[in-house]
Structures are given as C-alpha cells and as structure tokens.
Amino acid sequence: MxxxxxxxxxxxxxxxxxxxxxxxxxxxxxxxxxxxxxxxxTMDPLQxxxxxxxxxxxxxxxxxxxxxxxxxxxxxxxxxxEPVVRELAPGMEANLWGYNGQSPGPxxxxxxxxxxxxxxxxxxxxxxxxxxHGQRLPNGMDGVAGLNQPAVMPGKxxxxxxxxxxxxxxxxxxxxxxxxxxxxxxxxxxVTHPRTKHPWISEVDRDYCILLNAFDIVPGSATPQIMTMxxxxxxxxxxxxxxxxxxxxxxxxxxVRVRIGNLTMTNHxxxxxxxxxxxxxxxxxxxxxxxxxxxxxSDIAVGQMRQIEFIADEEGDWAMHCHKSHHSMNAMGHDIPxxxxxxxxxxxxxxxxxxxxxxxxxxxxMADMTEMTMPLPDNTIPMMTGKGPYGSVEMxxxxxxxxxxxxxxxxxxxxxxxFQHPEGHQAFEYTGELPEISEGPSSTNGLMEANETPQxxxxxxxxxxxxxx
Ligand SMILES: [Cu+2]
Numbered sequence: 001m002x003x004x005x006x007x008x009x010x011x012x013x014x015x016x017x018x019x020x021x022x023x024x025x026x027x028x029x030x031x032x033x034x035x036x037x038x039x040x041x042t043m044d045p046l047q048x049x050x051x052x053x054x055x056x057x058x059x060x061x062x063x064x065x066x067x068x069x070x071x072x073x074x075x076x077x078x079x080x081x082e083p084v085v086r087e088l089a090p091g092m093e094a095n096l097w098g099y100n101g102q103s104p105g106p107x108x109x110x111x112x113x114x115x116x117x118x119x120x121x122x123x124x125x126x127x128x129x130x131x132x133h134g135q136r137l138p139n140g141m142d143g144v145a146g147l148n149q150p151a152v153m154p155g156k157x158x159x160x161x162x163x164x165x166x167x168x169x170x171x172x173x174x175x176x177x178x179x180x181x182x183x184x185x186x187x188x189x190x191v192t193h194p195r196t197k198h199p200w201i202s203e204v205d206r207d208y209c210i211l212l213n214a215f216d217i218v219p220g221s222a223t224p225q226i227m228t229m230x231x232x233x234x235x236x237x238x239x240x241x242x243x244x245x246x247x248x249x250x251x252x253x254x255x256v257r258v259r260i261g262n263l264t265m266t267n268h269x270x271x272x273x274x275x276x277x278x279x280x281x282x283x284x285x286x287x288x289x290x291x292x293x294x295x296x297x298s299d300i301a302v303g304q305m306r307q308i309e310f311i312a313d314e315e316g317d318w319a320m321h322c323h324k325s326h327h328s329m330n331a332m333g334h335d336i337p338x339x340x341x342x343x344x345x346x347x348x349x350x351x352x353x354x355x356x357x358x359x360x361x362x363x364x365x366m367a368d369m370t371e372m373t374m375p376l377p378d379n380t381i382p383m384m385t386g387k388g389p390y391g392s393v394e395m396x397x398x399x400x401x402x403x404x405x406x407x408x409x410x411x412x413x414x415x416x417x418x419f420q421h422p423e424g425h426q427a428f429e430y431t432g433e434l435p436e437i438s439e440g441p442s443s444t445n446g447l448m449e450a451n452e453t454p455q456x457x458x459x460x461x462x463x464x465x466x467x468x469x
Contacts, residue, residue: 031119031157032069032078036101040087042246044413046109053111055193058207058259059413061248061400062240063189066106074117074161075110079130079188081152081174082123086185088236089244092381094215095223096185096239097124103185103239104211105172112167112195118160120152124181127151130160131175132190133261134283134305137162145176152176167194167201168285169259169305171211183226185239187211187263200286202309205254205410210237212300212322212398214264219331220377230265233331235322235397241330242399243386247415248320250312251408260298261305268327271297272310272402274318281307297323312404317419322398330381330396389418 037043045057046065052075057065068075084098099105110116120130129152131143141162145151152158170190174181189209194201214232216225237245250256257280262268276294280287283305300306321328376382386393393399405416 031121032071032076034078034080034100034121035067035106036080037064037106038084038101040102040240040244042413048109048111053114053195055109055111056203056207057109058107058189058191058209060107060189060209060238061246062238062244063102063104063209064106065109066100071117074115076117076119077108078119078121079105080121080123081128081186084185086239087244088215088234088239088241089381092241092244092379093222094185094217094239096215097181098185098239099188103187104213105186105188107189107191107209108172109191109193110164111193112164114164114192116160116162116164119157120160121157122152122154124154126180127153127176128174128181128186129158129176131173132160132162133171133173133303134168135162135170135190136165143175145174164192166285167192167198168281169209169261169283169307171261171263171305173263180226182213182263183215183224183228185213185215185224187213189259189261191259198286200280200288202255202257202280204257204309206248206250206256208248208256208258210258210260212237212260212262212264212268213239214266215239217331219380222379232264235264235268235327237398237400241381242321242328242396243393244381245400247317247401247403249403249405249408249413249416251410251412252312252315252404252406254312254410255309256312256402257307257309259305259307260300262300262302265302266324267299267301268398269297269299269323270306270308270320270398271323272308272318272320274314274316274402274404275310275312277308277310279306280309281305312402315404315406315419316421318402318404319395320400320402321395326397328395328397328399330383330385 040062042059042062043064045059046067047057048055049067052070066077066079068077070076079099081097081099084096084101084103085093086096086098086103087093096103108118118130120128122128127145129143129145129149132141140148141160142148143160149158170192171187172190173187189211191209213236215234215236216228216232217223217234218225234241248256248258260270273296276296277298278292278294279298280292298306298308381396384392384394384396386395386399403416403419408416
C-alpha cells in the first residue's frame with residue numbers, strides 16, 4: 001500500500017509529467033495519464049501546479065485531489081470508472097465501484113473561470129456517465145445518460161468540457177443506472193475556488209471535504225446490496241466508517257471550513273462539539289453574511305451541499321458526528337429486540353444446547369456490544385467501537401473528531417494523538433460520602449408527593465363519545 005510519502009512523490013512525478021509538453025502513453029494517445037491511488041490515508045493538500053491560478057487547496061478526509069495537466073488553456077483531468085477495493089476501516093474491506101483506484105473518486109479542484117476538460121474512461125462491466133452536480137454548464141455536458149448524451153459503454157472514453165463558472169462546493173456522480181452505481185460508491189467532490197477575493201468567501205486556514213455516503217453490506221460479506229432502499233447498515237464519510245475516519249485537525253484560533261455533500265438516501269444532522277459554526281455556503285454558492293446564524297448542528301438533506309465555518313478557539317478532542325444515533329454505529333445494529341430489564345438466566349442454557357454460540361446481550365443496555373467476546377463474522381467491524389484514552393468510545397459510522405491544538409504547526413494535518421487535559425478541566429469521580437437517596441420527591445420542596453392521587457379531571461381522556469356529549 002502506498003504511503004503518504006510515496007504518494008507525494010507520485011503526485012510530484014505525475015504533476016511534472018502532466019505539466020510537461022508531452023505525455024507518452026501509447027494506449028491512451030493524447031489523454032492525460034490516469035493517476036491512481038489506493039491508500040485510504042488523508043493526503044496532504046495538492047498545491048496548484050504549473051500554469052494555474054493560485055488557490056488554497058482543500059483536504060479530502062481519507063482522500064486526495066486529482067492532479068491535472070494544462071493543455072492550450074484547458075485544465076485536463078482523467079477519471080477512470082472502475083471496480084475498487086476500499087478499506088472502510090482497518091479490518092473491513094468492501095468491493096466497490098469508484099474512480100482512479102478509490103471510492104469516492106479523487107476531488108477535483110479548479111478556479112472560477114477555468115476552462116475544464118475531463119476525460120471519463122469506463123472500465124466497469126456496464127455503461128455509465130458523469131453528472132457534474134450543481135454546475136452551470138451547457139446542457140449537453142450535464143451527463144444524464146439517455147437525456148443529454150448516449151451512455152458511455154464499457155471500454156469507451158467520453159470528454160466533458162465546460163467553464164467552471166461559479167465558485168463553490170460541488171459533487172460528481174453517474175447519471176446512468178444510478179441506483180447501482182451510487183450504492184456501489186461512485187461519487188466524488190468538486191471544489192471551484194474563487195478567482196479573486198470574494199466578499200462572501202473567507203480565506204480559511206484549513207478547508208476539509210466530506211462526502212456522506214452509505215452502504216448495505218451483510219456482516220461477513222464485502223459487496224454492497226444494491227437493491228436496498230433505506231435500510232443501509234454502514235454510514236460513511238468518504239467511504240470510511242469510524243474508527244477508520246481521519247480526525248479533522250486544526251491549530252488553535254485557525255479558521256476552518258468543512259464542505260459536506262450528501263449522496264445517501266436520507267438526511268444527516270451533522271453535529272460538532274465544543275464550538276459554534278455558521279453555514280457560509282450551500283449548493284447555490286456562498287451565503288450573504290447577513291443571512292447567517294450560529295448553530296452546532298446542521299441538517300444536510302439528500303443531494304445537498306453545505307459549507308460550515310468556525311474559529312477553532314477551544315483546544316481538545318471534540319466529537320463530530322451525525323446526530324442520528326444509528327448513523328454513528330456500524331452494522332449489526334438492526335433487528336435486535338430490546339432486552340433491557342429482561343432476565344434470561346433460565347432460558348440461555350436451554351438455547352445454548354441447540355445453538356452453542358448463543359449469547360445474551362442487551363439486558364443492561366447495548367454497551368456490552370463493544371466488549372463482548374461473541375465471534376464476529378470475518379470482514380466485519382463491531383457495532384460500537386473505537387479505542388479512546390479512557391476506554392471504548394462506543395461509536396461507529398459517521399463519527400470523527402475535531403482535534404484542536406495550540407502547538408500544532410500550520411499546515412500539519414497529522415493526528416496529534418489524544419488531548420492532555422489541563423488540571424481541573426476534566427470530569428472526575430466523586431469519592432466523598434453519598435447522602436441517603438430518598439424514595440421519592442418530598443412535598444416540602446414544592447413538588448407533588450410521589451403517590452399523591454391525581455385530581456380526577458387532570459388525566460381524563462376525552463373520547464369521541466364525550467365530545468358527542
Ligand atoms: Cu446520519
């Protein structure tokens with residue numbers, strides 16, 4: 001597996017070759033050499049190379065940006081649609097479809113006003129196409145197979161050309177057998193940077209990209225179920241699940257932007273602990289500053305893109321996650337009855353005679369799932385997992401951390417480890433005397449006696465009959 005250093009070398013090489021006057025690839029003739037990447041590490045930002053307008057590049061969590069070449073005024077990219085193997089988290093790999101070795105595909109970064117040419121080569125077993133979600137472009141470049149163009153058949157290459165007209169956050173995905181191709185992981189991010197200083201677009205110190213996606217993979221298997229409508233069991237950021245998602249890191253007091261796009265089948269209220277943020281951009285571009293308000297959770301609906309921004313002025317390891325609790329856990333969380341309070345001591349032995357592996361779980365809550373010794377199927381991640389400095393984090397799916405440190409170097413994206421809490425800044429166990437816990441609230445403090453009989457008319461249900469009189 002390529003390391004980050006290997007990749008940077010490769011990128012430098014690819015960028016150098018691409019920016020040069022000749023590209024020798026006999027199989028593809030005049031096409032830009034396709035660059036591929038299989039490591040799930042978060043790659044350092046791809047600095048704009050030769051011949052392009054300067055911009056502050058983004059960082060795609062557990063992803064990378066696609067190198068390009070300049071060709072007579074066009075920025076040229078080469079996307080290759082193909083089957084890929086994606087590590088969702090250490091210990092679990094998925095057979096997906098993606099672009100250039102990965103799902104999601106590489107992020108495409110251009111500058112407002114750039115003339116862009118994208119070659120799309122199809123190495124899938126079926127036809128595909130590419131839709132440039134949110135872009136202003138000629139209708140024939142919009143990529144809806146059958147409507148705007150013929151489908152790109154296996155083995156064929158199509159060319160898309162348009163001007164990146166407005167700055168903002170965009171996505172790309174197929175518009176051909178969409179149900180299959182998106183369920184298999186075919187999608188990517190697109191960022192158009194402003195050409196000149198825009199009054200509604202701030203300069204930021206860090207600019208992260210997260211694509212929300214979801215899979216339905218039966219525990220023990222590796223290929224998504226493509227017919228699933230809503231009941232997905234793996235909720236991912238950039239085709240990674242916790243604890244496989246890189247933390248977002250920031251130096252204290254830096255301005256941070258996170259661009260989030262949703263290509264799942266449901267909405268995701270993305271919640272950040274420790275700070276408040278503002279939504280500074282949507283699908284339609286930057287929001288006017290007077291329209292913004294602060295919040296700590298932003299709901300991102302299906303097909304939407306949101307840019308959130310904040311000053312990372314509180315040090316720590318702050319949780320950042322989808323607030324739907326089933327989306328911050330991994331598979332196995334479905335179809336298990338609630339057993340809280342059920343005493344199964346008698347029945348367990350009887351069942352184990354028939355099913356030797358049978359274990360009772362859930363009678364004290366589901367936290368036992370993190371530590372239990374029940375054998376998991378191969379290629380499966382526990383439902384609630386992630387080792388923190390004080391025990392299991394008991395999370396999965398769409399969960400990561402915002403790690404803010406005063407001593408982080410500008411431009412350093414490496415994981416700084418666990419936060420060291422200053423004296424007096426952490427919850428601690430009370431070890432003094434505990435007062436007697438009384439049976440119920442007493443009337444002397446103004447609350448109702450626990451077993452006081454309610455007034456007859458207080459809780460009387462009104463039935464249709466009563467209404468009729
Ligand atoms: Cu969610």
